[in-house]
Amino acid sequence: MTTSFRKTGAAACALIAPLALGLALPGAAHARDNAEKAERALDRENADKAVSYAERAVVENPRDPQLRVLLGQAYLKAGRMVSARDSLASAVELGDISPRTALMLSLAQVGSGEQRLAIGTINMQGSAIPAADRGLALALAGETARGVEVLSSDIRAGNNTPKSRQNLAYALALDGRWREARAMAAQDVPAGEIGARITEWASTARVDMYAQRIAALMGTDAVDDGGMPTHLALSNSAPAMPAAKPAPKMAEAELPPVAKPAPVAKPAPAAKSAPVKIAEAAPVKPAPKSAAAPAPVAKPAPKPEPVIVAALPPEPVKPAPSKPAATKPAAEKPQMVSLAVIQPQASKVAEKPAPAAKPTPKPVVVASAKPAPKPAAKPAAKPVLPTPAASGTHVAQLGSYASEDAAQAGWKVFQSRYANLRGAKPVITKASVEGKDYWRVAAGGFDSKSAYQMCTAVKASGNGCIPIAMKTDGSNGTAAPKQRLAKAD
Missing domain, CATH: 3.30.70 (Alpha-Beta Plaits)
Known part of the structure; x- marks a missing residue:
């Protein structure tokens, strides 16, 4: 079906024709009525009313793919690209993989700035999408040279229609070949209107005006769109009575749980709580005698005492080698380092606490540096290709x-x-x-x-x-x- 659009004058892709729903919705008479009202509103170019009625129909029967397509079509006519993308993607999830729906979805993806996804959607359908529509969709998605080739081959193969020629003219313009675009458009457009048409195409030719280009094809203006209402999301709709079949579709819900194991990786703080308990175990009984607590702990460690008593003060030349000597026991026995910090006997001398304070920053730096890089390296996981089995669902x-x-x-x-x-x-x-x-x-x-x-x-x-x-x-x-x-x- 060929339709002219107000903004660009380009021949329409055969996607905006009203849906022949013929809905057989058991127990959903209201959905059928609202769907018919939405279609009539689209015929009258009243996009806002079409959106309102189509949304009501989806609320009545949220798992009907045809209603999702109708809603996506209404969103496109209203210039709401993100909402159209979401609604049409839901229709595909529900089983509508027709070329017409895929074509509309690809245009909505282009209008949402997802050109790469749009090309993938088009490629998946292949030649199932008519060349006159596929070529223009590819050009709008950024593959302008490929779109020109598809349209040119289609015309050479005998499909030399006004729609194919005008779509080719627009694709040539998007490819920057303005002189050829003008010559091709002149085959169907009166001479007095050629300049206006080229100007309209040029006004949306900037790379970042993808939403405006799709809206122009729909004969409307692009609007800021945060997506369709959350209560219309497919994930919020309960499956139909046969719960056995919707169950595999809930596999989509298995993806969020994959993200939940990330918080499970928080047993790292649990490791920190363990040493806290060990530290409390020593001073539990002699709690009132906090000053005397380190004294009994020092008994099983007679080795640090000679280190402190060692003739370091009389020999000032040896403090330099004493530092690496202190670091080795600190690395091997971190508990002994904590005792050296708490020593009350050294405080009485008033000259020896200075060297005791040096080993304290070293274990702190080592403890904080090690756990940090490990969790950061794990999230860099790439999608794994699953191995097909002999049979599957x-x-x-x-x-x-x-x-x-x-x-x-x-x-x-x-x-x-x-x-x-x-x-x-x-x-x-x-x-x-x-x-x-x-x-x-x-x-x-x-x-x-x-x-x-x-x-x-x-x-x-x-x-x-x-x-x-x-x-x-x-x-x-x-x-x-x-x-x-x-x-x-």
């Missing part, structure tokens, strides 16, 4: 292709990128989307936690990945019925 979907041969070739690429997939079993699923067949490639043999770990590592490398729970019939949680397991290479 989840898969990690890595990409979508227009043919089975392309899917097989794509799997080999993934095996070369991620060592843990070598020898693993791929899951290739055939899906029909809007009358077209696609083959989705996923890595099998994961449980809930390891599937999320795998996708975390894949996303960290700039690619797309979706953890999906397998159905009881062995298929993944998509609408595609036909599936076959490819042989591992």
